Amino acid sequence: MKKNLKLTALSCSFIILNACSQTQLDLSSSMEIPASFSQQQAGQSQQNIQQWWQNWQDPQLNRLIEQGLAHNLDLALAKGRLTEAQAQSRMANAELGANVGVSGTAGIGYSDINTGIINPASSRSHALLGGLTASWEPDLFGQKRSDSDAAQAVALSYQQQVYATQLLITAQIAESYFNIYAIEQQQSVLKQQINALQQLQRYLTGRFQAGQINAYERQEVAKQISAAQAQQATLQAQRDTQQRQLAILTGQSLQQFRLTTQGNPLVHLPAIPTGQMPAEVLARRPDLSANAQQVQAYAAKLASAKADLLPRFDLQFLGQGGRIDVNNDLSYLSGIGSFLSLGIQFPLFTNGRIQANIDASDARLQQALIQYDKTLLTALAEVENAYQQQYALRQQNQQLNQALQQAQQQSKEAKRLFQYGDQTFNNTISAQLSVLNYQQQLIQSQLETAKSLVGLYKALGGGWQEKGINNSVNDEAK
Template identity: 50%
Template sequence: MKLFTSSALVVIALTLAACSTNVSQTSSVQLPDKFTNVQTAGADQNRQNLESWWLNWNDPVLTNLIEQGLKNNLDLASAQAKLEQALAQSNLSKADLGPSLGVVGQGSVSRSKVETEPNVFELPYSNRSMLVGGINASWEVDIFGKKRSDADAAYHTALASQDQFYGTQLLITAQIAQTYFQLIAVTQQIQVLNAQLEQLQKLEAYVAGRYNAGQTYYSDLLQVKQQVASLKASLATFPAQRDSLVRQLAILTGNVPEKFTLVVNPDYAFNLPAIPGAQPSDLLNRRPDLRANAQLVEAAAAKVASAKADYYPRFTLNFLGMGGRIELSDGLDYASGASGILGLNIQLPIFTNGRIKANVVASNAALRQAMINYDKNLLQALADVENAYQLQYSLGEQRSHYEQAFAYATSQDQQFYELYKYGDKTLGDAINATLDKYKVQLNLINSKYQAAVNMLSLYKALGGGWSANN
């Protein structure tokens, strides 16, 4: 009993030595207690639905597009296939921990006859049959954990692929929403530019009437005609931009572009949902990229353990069991027999010219790199959230100022037009007032769009937009 205990302790010690690594698997990044700009942005302190954040917008068109994308998007389908491949590879490594069993068999039948010349004697036909069968089994006993480490590495790699699949979900949902919001913004810009064109054409007709009446110069008419022509040139490419965005949505949702149509509301208000609040520690479990990096660290650590296990012997049990029967037709009815062989194969590295050591060094370096990548991505994740919170506040302020500016510009445009008619302002003043009004309106549309897009960036930074159930 004492001998057994000592031997077991030796085996455990060697196993632990094989699996140990001198690379720290603890992140060097000290997480802050809270985000600096979360209160500045006016974030909602109540927990929001980040998994399906699009439901917070209360927009059935957006919800329908994203649901189609989660079901039919081809990038998601490709990521799903990659995940299935990784899971199968993990199962293959796990299966390698157990024994293998097979069967062998062979059968033959022969018939022969001997004759002599010139017919001194003749032997009868001789018939023979043989049937041999058996089983073979092999099992590498994983005493020092190499196969277990290989299985662990494959398992954590599969989990990383799973988190990468979730990351694809996150990106696809945000991309669909951004394209949808951009389509709305372009549609609104077309509406504004058409309104501007209509107003300039009315001004052109008014100036033409005054010119025909001899009340103004032809240069004034040319001035307004130039503005009308320039605006028409700007408008010419907008329908192509709009239709391109519709086709992009078709691809993102897995539809044929030629059969996909979408008409958006040009009066869409871009009313944003409440800004979601979060803690820095939430990122560790919510962001798929950080989760995947953590799994890759575990996989790299398992590969270090596998590399170190090469220093120790490998034991393989082999078994072969055979049985057979031979039947003869010339006096002996049959013969049969059975046998079995059980063997132990031991492989112990004596001299490898530094191969094992080099592999261990390379594996440790790969683990350090995986840990560095994790810390780097964690720092970037924290910065992403801070940037999104701060920019969301700034865009809210910008929108408020543009709304005031648009109100002022609209009033100025009306006044300058009346003053021009009574000769108190020049035609150039009236045209510039009109152009300024619509320029501010276009800036307001862009500010609303940018605020919506930045909200999507905040969702992505917080790890929203994916679920294991999607």
């Protein structure tokens, strides 16, 4: 008999310890994390990854991003969702404690009896009652703690989503800013192209009137002028669109926001950040951290679902007291009473509901783990792609610069030959148009290089900051 009691006690202890175990998972991904990025060139660069926009040393860009981090509406929505999740986390944590309430009642009564047979009688009464109620459900098997851990992990996930929103907003502001500079440069080059084509048109008109060429050549130039003028209107619309996008991103009025360009941030790009380690990048990326917290939340929810198989206990206490006074010959009435109860609930037959909930919770956890691995692989690939693209674009810029210099030299030579009568004017204009065409290509390449560099900073997890974010969930976790 004693042996059976010991076995029962050991079994109960094992169940309790197993149910009360921590719900935190060791996120050791099955994916292999490389020691370094294969597309990253060797070297160590001292760059500000977290606030990468400062590397451009452009006060206007810095100001726009600061305004975006302060007033962007998408960021305000993300912060609102974080505040809600933090409140739900505090509410779940409050379920671990007892609930205590008090009640009180005060009353006064008056009666006046006159039957006409006996002497009239009147009386007054006073009543004062008070009570205390308390209830507590001991978290013996850790279900409430699991629910609290799940809510806390969800709140931490929303906090990381706020950081991810910051990262996205800073990148979008920089991209729109660079787009405006590129469009204005393209407008300038296009204006020069139209002027050159109009010069060629006047030259060909003179030759046509002299009977030296046919109408086809003159019409071909007129067609090119019309196409260029149509592109001019399109570029202005694109510039206005990017300016409105900047106003939205920075939370400013569309009608009042105006951007005045100065300098050229596309020409003087910061150096490519090197010396970045994959483990450091993964720890910095808020999207991966958000997925990690989602895994922890689903792990805690699974533990809570398993706790439904175990009994639940509750303690209830009720205490009341009061006094009643009546202004007659009777003395006052008073009394105090209390009641204490212990309850237990144990699931005997649930038609498989509890096990189905456990299976569903486990499936959600497995999905979250798979999503975590997918996000991890995607993050590594994004960094490799961004590095490779950045190096390729910078090489393309160098080659386009060389081609532009060669075209400019040919244009000078064509002008010299025309002055000496060794070449026709249309060849001179064609050489000039070739220069302008290479300038357009270089502007587009410089724009793609700047945006690619922003993409690299984003892939490295830069562009977010804890400043201005409520960290109350972290404080509770500590």
